[in-house]
Amino acid sequence: MDFEFSETSQAIQARLKGFMAEHVASRDPEWQQVVERDGIFPPPFIDELKAKARAAGLWNLFLPHLNDDEPGTRLSNMDYAPCAEIMGRYMWASEVFNCSAPDTGNMEVLHMFGTPEQKRDWLVPLLDGRIRSAFAMTEPDVASSDATNVRTTIRREGDEYVVDGRKWFITNAADPRCKILILLGLSNPDRPESHRRHSMVLVPMDTPGVEVVRNPTIMHHLAHEGHCEMRFTNVRVPVANLVHQEGEGFAIAQARLGPGRIHHCMRSLGQCELALELMVERAGRRKTFGSLLRDHGTVAEWIALSRLEIEQARLLVLKAAWLIDKYGTKGARKEVGLIKVIVPRIQTAICNRAIQTFGAAGLTPDTPLPALWTWGRALQIIDGPDEVHLRTIARLEVKEQAARRPKAQ
Ligand SMILES: Cc1cc2nc3c(=O)[nH]c(=O)nc-3n(C[C@H](O)[C@H](O)[C@H](O)COP(=O)(O)OP(=O)(O)OC[C@H]3O[C@@H](n4cnc5c(N)ncnc54)[C@H](O)[C@@H]3O)c2cc1C
Incomplete structure (x- = not known):
C-alpha cells in the first residue's frame, strides 16, 4: 500500500x-x-x-x-x-x-x-466560475430521503416540459449568480419500476414561474447563498433541457452523489483538523486548579481521541476516493456510505470537545467552532440522512457475507 x-x-x-x-x-x-x-x-x-x-x-x-x-x-x-x-x-x-x-x-x-448545447450554455460558464448553480430534489411535502417519493411533476406538452411543485433546502438558490437548477421531478408516473419514473431537467432561474419563497436559517445561521424553499408554477422549459433520458433521474443522481459526497467528507476533515488545533492551542494556555487544561486527564483524552478519529476517518475517505478512481462510484458504494456516516459524526464530536475546552467562549462566534459543529450536524442529513446510508451498508454487508458462505451441495 x-x-x-x-x-x-x-x-x-x-x-x-x-x-x-x-x-x-x-x-x-x-x-x-x-x-x-x-x-x-x-x-x-x-x-x-x-x-x-x-x-x-x-x-x-x-x-x-x-x-x-x-x-x-x-x-x-x-x-x-x-x-x-x-x-x-x-x-x-x-x-x-x-x-x-x-x-x-x-x-x-x-x-x-x-448535450453539446447544454455544455455550451451551462457547463462552460460553470467551469469558468462565471455563474453558479443549484440542485433541486428535496420537497417539503414528502419524505425525500426516499427520493422515489418526489412528486414535483415534469409533464411533456409539445416541445416543452412543464414543471409544477415545491422544493426546499435548495443550496445556492439565494445567490444572485445562481443561473441554473438541475431539477429532479416525476415525469413517468405510470412506469412499473419506481426508480425509472423520475427525470432531471435544466431550469434557468429566470424562467417565469420559478420563485424563491424563503431562505430558512440552519441552527440559527443564515447562509447567504441560501438553503431555500422554492415554488415552481407552470414553469416551461424546452424539451432540449432534459438531462440524459426520461426516467433516468436516479441513474444520474447515483453518479452525481458519489464524488459529491466524498468531497463533503474531504472538506470536513480539514474542519476537524482546525477544531483540534484550536482545542490544543486553548488547552495549552488556560490553567485550572494549578494545571494547564491539556494536563488534565479528561482533556488529554479528548485530544487523543480526536486525533485517533481523524486518522481513522481519513484512511477511509482515501480508500473511498481510490475505489472511485479505480472502479467508479458503484465500486465504492459501501465505503461512500461508511464515510458519509462517520465523518460528520466525528466532526460534531471533535467540535463539541473543542467548544467545551473553550468554556463559554466556545459558544460565541469568536471562534469558528459553532459554525463547524453546525455544518457537521447538517451533514448528518445533507445528501441523505445517516439512517439511509446505514441501511445501504447493512444490506451490502449481508449480501457480501452471503456470497462468501460456501454453497450447500
Ligand atoms: C444545509 C442543507 C442543505 C441541503 N441542500 C440540498 C440541496 O441543495 N438540494 C436538495 O435537493 N436537498 C438539499 N438538502 C436536503 C437533504 O438532502 C434532505 O433533507 C435529506 O435527503 C432528507 O430528506 P428529508 O429532509 O425529507 O427527511 P425525511 O425523508 O423526512 O426523513 C426524516 C428522518 O427519517 C429518518 N429515516 C429516513 N429513512 C430511514 C430509514 N430507512 N431508517 C431509519 N430512519 C430513517 C431519518 O432520521 C431522517 O432524518 C439539504 C439539507 C440541508 C440540511
Whole structure:
C-alpha cells in the first residue's frame, strides 16, 4: 500500500497552502464582517480572489476527466482529497478555486450527461466560475430521503416540459449568480419500476414561474447563498433541457452523489483538523486548579481521541476516493456510505470537545467552532440522512457475507 500522493498533487497542495495563507486566511476577518455581520453577498473581493487562484493554476481541482480544452488540473479523486481538506478549513474557501458544492456535482452531471448545447450554455460558464448553480430534489411535502417519493411533476406538452411543485433546502438558490437548477421531478408516473419514473431537467432561474419563497436559517445561521424553499408554477422549459433520458433521474443522481459526497467528507476533515488545533492551542494556555487544561486527564483524552478519529476517518475517505478512481462510484458504494456516516459524526464530536475546552467562549462566534459543529450536524442529513446510508451498508454487508458462505451441495 502506497501512502504517497502523486507529485502533481503534492505540488498543488504546497501551492494551495501558500495561497490559503496569503489570500484566504488573511481575508477571513473581512469575510466575517462583510458577509456574516453586514449581510453583503457575494462579497466584493471574491472575484479578485477567483482570478488570482485561476492564474495560479488552482482552478477546478476536482474533475479528473476534463477534456483538453476545459480548464482544470485533472487530479484523481485520491489526489484531490488532501486539496479539498486544505480548502475545507474555511467554509467559504472552496469557491475561490471553483470547487464548491453543489456546483461541483452539477458540473460532473453536465460533463457526463450534457448535450453539446447544454455544455455550451451551462457547463462552460460553470467551469469558468462565471455563474453558479443549484440542485433541486428535496420537497417539503414528502419524505425525500426516499427520493422515489418526489412528486414535483415534469409533464411533456409539445416541445416543452412543464414543471409544477415545491422544493426546499435548495443550496445556492439565494445567490444572485445562481443561473441554473438541475431539477429532479416525476415525469413517468405510470412506469412499473419506481426508480425509472423520475427525470432531471435544466431550469434557468429566470424562467417565469420559478420563485424563491424563503431562505430558512440552519441552527440559527443564515447562509447567504441560501438553503431555500422554492415554488415552481407552470414553469416551461424546452424539451432540449432534459438531462440524459426520461426516467433516468436516479441513474444520474447515483453518479452525481458519489464524488459529491466524498468531497463533503474531504472538506470536513480539514474542519476537524482546525477544531483540534484550536482545542490544543486553548488547552495549552488556560490553567485550572494549578494545571494547564491539556494536563488534565479528561482533556488529554479528548485530544487523543480526536486525533485517533481523524486518522481513522481519513484512511477511509482515501480508500473511498481510490475505489472511485479505480472502479467508479458503484465500486465504492459501501465505503461512500461508511464515510458519509462517520465523518460528520466525528466532526460534531471533535467540535463539541473543542467548544467545551473553550468554556463559554466556545459558544460565541469568536471562534469558528459553532459554525463547524453546525455544518457537521447538517451533514448528518445533507445528501441523505445517516439512517439511509446505514441501511445501504447493512444490506451490502449481508449480501457480501452471503456470497462468501460456501454453497450447500
Ligand atoms: C444545509 C442543507 C442543505 C441541503 N441542500 C440540498 C440541496 O441543495 N438540494 C436538495 O435537493 N436537498 C438539499 N438538502 C436536503 C437533504 O438532502 C434532505 O433533507 C435529506 O435527503 C432528507 O430528506 P428529508 O429532509 O425529507 O427527511 P425525511 O425523508 O423526512 O426523513 C426524516 C428522518 O427519517 C429518518 N429515516 C429516513 N429513512 C430511514 C430509514 N430507512 N431508517 C431509519 N430512519 C430513517 C431519518 O432520521 C431522517 O432524518 C439539504 C439539507 C440541508 C440540511
